Amino acid sequence: MILQPVIHHWRDFNRADRLAGTASVTMMVLILVALLAPLLPLDPPDQVAAHPRLSEPSADLVFGSDNLGRNMLSRVLQGARITILLSAIAVLLASVAGVAIGLIAAYSGKALDEIISRFSDIVFSFPAVLMGLLITAIVGPGEFAAICAIILVTLPPIVRVVRAAAMEVTGTDYVTIAWLSGASPARLLLVNVLPNISVPVVTQVAYSISIGMLVESALSFLGLGPQPPAASLGSLLREGSVYITVAPWLVFGPAIFLVIAIWSTNLIGEGLRVFFDPVRARCLEE
Amino acid sequence: MRDLLNVESLTISYRTRDHLVTALLEVSLTLAQGEILGIIGESGCGKSTFSSVIGKLLGPAGVVENGHITFGGKDVLSFSGQELRSYRANDIAYVFQDPMNTLDPTKTIGAQFRRLISASAWRQKAIEALAHVGLTDWRRVLPSYPHQLSGGMAQRAVIAMALIRKPRLLIADEPTAALDASIRCSVMDLLTAWCAEIGSAMIIISHDIPVISNYCDRIGVMYAGRFVEIAPAEDFIVGPRHPYAMALLASEPGQEGEDAVLQSLEGSPPPSISRAPGCAFADRCIYRTAPCSAGFPPLVACGSSKVACIRLGDIHGEAAS
Numbered sequence: 001m002i003l004q005p006v007i008h009h010w011r012d013f014n015r016a017d018r019l020a021g022t023a024s025v026t027m028m029v030l031i032l033v034a035l036l037a038p039l040l041p042l043d044p045p046d047q048v049a050a051h052p053r054l055s056e057p058s059a060d061l062v063f064g065s066d067n068l069g070r071n072m073l074s075r076v077l078q079g080a081r082i083t084i085l086l087s088a089i090a091v092l093l094a095s096v097a098g099v100a101i102g103l104i105a106a107y108s109g110k111a112l113d114e115i116i117s118r119f120s121d122i123v124f125s126f127p128a129v130l131m132g133l134l135i136t137a138i139v140g141p142g143e144f145a146a147i148c149a150i151i152l153v154t155l156p157p158i159v160r161v162v163r164a165a166a167m168e169v170t171g172t173d174y175v176t177i178a179w180l181s182g183a184s185p186a187r188l189l190l191v192n193v194l195p196n197i198s199v200p201v202v203t204q205v206a207y208s209i210s211i212g213m214l215v216e217s218a219l220s221f222l223g224l225g226p227q228p229p230a231a232s233l234g235s236l237l238r239e240g241s242v243y244i245t246v247a248p249w250l251v252f253g254p255a256i257f258l259v260i261a262i263w264s265t266n267l268i269g270e271g272l273r274v275f276f277d278p279v280r281a282r283c284l285e286e
Numbered sequence: 287m288r289d290l291l292n293v294e295s296l297t298i299s300y301r302t303r304d305h306l307v308t309a310l311l312e313v314s315l316t317l318a319q320g321e322i323l324g325i326i327g328e329s330g331c332g333k334s335t336f337s338s339v340i341g342k343l344l345g346p347a348g349v350v351e352n353g354h355i356t357f358g359g360k361d362v363l364s365f366s367g368q369e370l371r372s373y374r375a376n377d378i379a380y381v382f383q384d385p386m387n388t389l390d391p392t393k394t395i396g397a398q399f400r401r402l403i404s405a406s407a408w409r410q411k412a413i414e415a416l417a418h419v420g421l422t423d424w425r426r427v428l429p430s431y432p433h434q435l436s437g438g439m440a441q442r443a444v445i446a447m448a449l450i451r452k453p454r455l456l457i458a459d460e461p462t463a464a465l466d467a468s469i470r471c472s473v474m475d476l477l478t479a480w481c482a483e484i485g486s487a488m489i490i491i492s493h494d495i496p497v498i499s500n501y502c503d504r505i506g507v508m509y510a511g512r513f514v515e516i517a518p519a520e521d522f523i524v525g526p527r528h529p530y531a532m533a534l535l536a537s538e539p540g541q542e543g544e545d546a547v548l549q550s551l552e553g554s555p556p557p558s559i560s561r562a563p564g565c566a567f568a569d570r571c572i573y574r575t576a577p578c579s580a581g582f583p584p585l586v587a588c589g590s591s592k593v594a595c596i597r598l599g600d601i602h603g604e605a606a607s
Contacts, residue, residue, distance in 0.1 A: 109346065173388040177447075180341060181402055182375035191401075195392035 013275050020271020023264035030261055034084055037077035045074040046229050054247040063253030067243060075231055076253045082232040083220075084261065086143060087212030090150035095205045098155050102162025103189045106170060116159065124156035128211075132219040141224040146216050146232075153215050154208035161204045165197035172196075199276040206269035210262045217258055233258045290454060290487050291317040291340070296353030298335055298344065306349065308559040309335040311511040313353070314585075319454070322478065322488045324502035324519065326495060326534065328555050331508040333491045337457045340489070341378055342370060358454065379453035381477075383460040385440035389432035395443050396428035402447055415446040419476050438469040442476070449480050456481055456488045462497060470494070474501050495538050499523040507531045510566035511559040512582075517591035527593040527602065530567045565595070573597050 014021025033040075043050040051065040058064075063072035105116040126134075132149035139145050169175060170193060178192045213233075219225045220234025228235070233254040240250030293315045299306035310332045317323055325333050338344055340355065342362060355362040357377060365373055382388045390398060399412035413424045419442040421427050432440055441461070448456060461477065462470040478501050481488050492498050498505060498519070505522045507515040507530060515528040526532045536549035553570045560566065564579035571578070577596060585592040595601070 173382040173384070174390040176343065177380065177382075177388055178390070178401070180343075180374045180378075180380060182371045183401075192390060196390070198392075 013271065016275040017267075017271035020267045020274070023267035023271065026260060027264040027268060030080065030257070030264070031084060034077050034081040037074065037081060040077075042074045042077070043071040045070065045078040045231070047071070047074075054243065054250075056247075057249050064247065064249040066239065066250055067247075072236075072250060072253045075236060076233070076257050079231045079233045079236045079254060080257050080261065082143075082226055082230060083213055083216050083234070083258070086146050086216050086226075086232070087150060087209055090147040090216075091154055091205060091208045091212045093147070094151045094154045094158060094208060095201070097151070098158030099162050099194070099201060101155075102159045103166050103193065105159065105163045106166035106193075107185060107189055113163075117163065120156035120159045123152055124160075126152075128153045128215045129218050129222070132215065132222075132224055136219070136224040141227060143226050143230075146219050146225045149219060150212040150215050154211055158201070158204055158208060161200050162197060165200045166193050169193050169196045199273075203269055203273045203276070206265060206272055210265035210269070213258065213262055213265070288319055289316045290319045290321075290358060291315075292354075292356040293340075294354045294356075296339070296355065297351040298332075298339055299349045299351055300347045301349055302347075306351075308561060309348075309511055310339070311559060311561065313512060315506065315513065315516070317455070317487055317489070320482070320485045320487050321504065322481070322490065322502045324490045324492060324498035324505045325508055326492060326498055326505065327508035328534075330555050330557075332511040332559075333508055334459060336508070337380075337459050337489060337491055340455070340457060341374055341380065376451060377453055378455045378457060379448040379451070381441075381444055381448050381456065381458040381461045384464040385437060385444045386432060386464075388444045389440055391432055394429050394431055395435070399428070399447060399450070402450060411450060412446075415450040416443065418449075418480055419443070419446045420472070421446070438465055438473065441465055441473055445473070445477055445480070449484065449486070452484045453486055456486050458488060458490045460492055460494075461490065462494065463492070470497060471500075477501075495523075495535060507534065510556055512566070512594065513585060513592075514567065514594045515591060516585065517593075521590050525602075527588055527591055527598060528567075528595050529571045529573050529597075529601065533570075573601050 010021065010024065013024065037045075047070060049069040050071055051061060051069050053065065053067055053069045055061055055065040055069075061071060061073065063076055066072055066075065101116060101120075105113045123131075128149070131152050132145070135148045135152070136145045139148065166189075175188065175192050178188055183192065216225055216232060217234030217237070220232040221238045223235065223238065225234055226232050231239075236254040237251060237258075240247070240254065243250055293313060296310055296313045297308070298310040299308045313332070313336065315323075325336065327333055335344070335348070339348070339350070340357075340362070342365065344350070350363055357373070360373075362373065389395070396409075396412065399415070400408050403411050405411070409428075412428065416422070416424050416427055421439060421442050427435070427439070427443065435443065441464070445461075456477075458477065462473055465473060474497055478488070490498060490502060499522065502519045505517055505519050506513050507526070507528060509530050515522075515526065515531045517527065522531070523535075526535050533549070533551040537551050551570065556566060556569070563581045565571070565574075565583055568574045568578040575597065583594045583596045585594045586598075588598055
């Protein structure tokens with residue numbers, strides 16, 4: 001079965017950090033449920049008056065219904081799908097760009113490195129929400145603005161991590177040897193340096209995904225993310241906050257989902273760091 | 287024998303924020319084909335700078351202020367582009383101190399061999415090379431990652447990788463410093479035996495004087511960016527001429543009787559190499575006299591050796607010829 005090696009690696013991962021092992025399963029379930037929501041026996045998320053307005057949570061309606069009688073569970077799953085997807089796409093783009101920029105900065109040194117580093121410091125110094133507002137002012141609110149904002153917020157730390165790790169690796173003897181044996185700079189960076197910095201990069205990318213979800217939710221909460229009828233966890237929170245005194249469950253559903261997703265991602269990031277730590281790896285090898 | 291490497295009055299500095307720090311000062315040296323030269327000296331004397339400049343590995347801060355390096359009749363310092371790549375890949379090879387840093391931790395030994403030899407017969411060549419260094423268990427070694435090998439095995443693999451392309455010069459920067467004392471000799475044995483077989487010359491940098499004197503043809507003693515003595519190994523070990531070399535050898539344990547006190551050399555090398563005239567070692571030298579600070583003594587022939595000391599005659603009771 002193709003799942004066999006996956007399960008095997010997961011066991012190792014779980015043994016290294018049980019909390020992270022649990023978190024990775026939780027996250028997997030959340031993603032699967034969010035992705036497969038249209039196939040589940042639930043009301044469509046935009047079906048108005050499917051239930052009495054503002055119904056309390058019950059066995060049928062786990063998260064209750066909203067002011068238009070829509071099933072909150074369907075809406076939360078749809079919102080989670082958008083939040084996770086936007087964050088994943090943005091972080092994927094940010095990682096590719098960040099790795100490339102960081103490697104170039106580390107390798108080129110001198111002026112180009114200085115320009116890249118200072119520029120990423122400047123971008124990093126903007127608060128995430130301010131950055132989002134700036135971008136929506138330029139490109140208008142929506143998914144694209146959310147993705148741009150997440151990229152700009154998560155890119156500088158990735159560049160920094162890649163640059164620092166790559167500089168350390170470039171100084172090692174094995175890179176010198178590879179260079180002496182005639183490897184081209186591109187080959188040196190991709191074949192010799194990149195595999196050796198993958199651990200801090202993977203960890204940083206995992207953290208970036210949780211930052212991405214947070215930024216996306218913050219922007220949506222301010223109404224700058226995906227526009228109605230599309231909903232993300234942040235915009236559900238904003239809609240629910242209007243009725244918080246009469247129907248607090250409207251906030252609880254998306255909030256619980258968001259908290260679990262972000263918490264799990266952070267735990268996975270921390271778990272990856274522990275999992276790849278060479279000192280621990282040495283203890284594990286019997 | 288023809289000269290393989292010829293270094294002529296080489297002066298190298300490192301650029302810092304506002305001034306240049308001298309690392310090598312007017313160093314001259316010739317190395318014959320197949321010759322094994324050992325370089326000793328305290329840390330900061332320019333040994334590593336000397337070994338890196340031969341491969342043009344000084345890095346952005348290094349500045350060649352003066353001098354030439356010719357390798358097989360070609361001017362190394364003028365190499366660039368394809369010429370430099372070919373020189374580094376085919377003519378010279380390096381073995382560094384710690385095998386665990388020299389091997390890429392994310393690739394198997396086999397994969398690292400494969401990178402060095404593009405031919406389809408890489409596997410056969412790698413197996414032969416490993417056998418050369420006494421690693422006959424290639425079925426285990428080739429698919430291993432560096433951390434799965436012991437330090438000695440890893441250093442053997444490094445040597446196999448360095449010599450597989452039959453370089454004409456091998457530069458070994460403390461090749462046995464990270465190894466257990468018990469395997470140092472066997473690693474040095476196979477290193478020198480293989481070099482002799484392919485006719486490769488070798489420069490060994492080490493703090494380990496017994497090892498150096500056993501395996502080298504000649505020994506060069508560096509102090510403050512210069513060679514102060516270059517002597518055939520057998521002559522050097524019985525009677526070093528330069529006061530600094532004498533002090534280095536005296537501070538090596540195992541030379542004296544049971545009750546003898548181990549000598550130590552007072553002070554430390556000058557923190558920065560001064561270009562002011564005068565013998566750089568004068569401050570720590572027990573034989574110093576006023577003329578010592580007048581001008582730097584040139585390397586003069588003294589028997590089979592070359593020594594840079596103006597008081598040789600007085601110290602050893604013989605005339606420096």
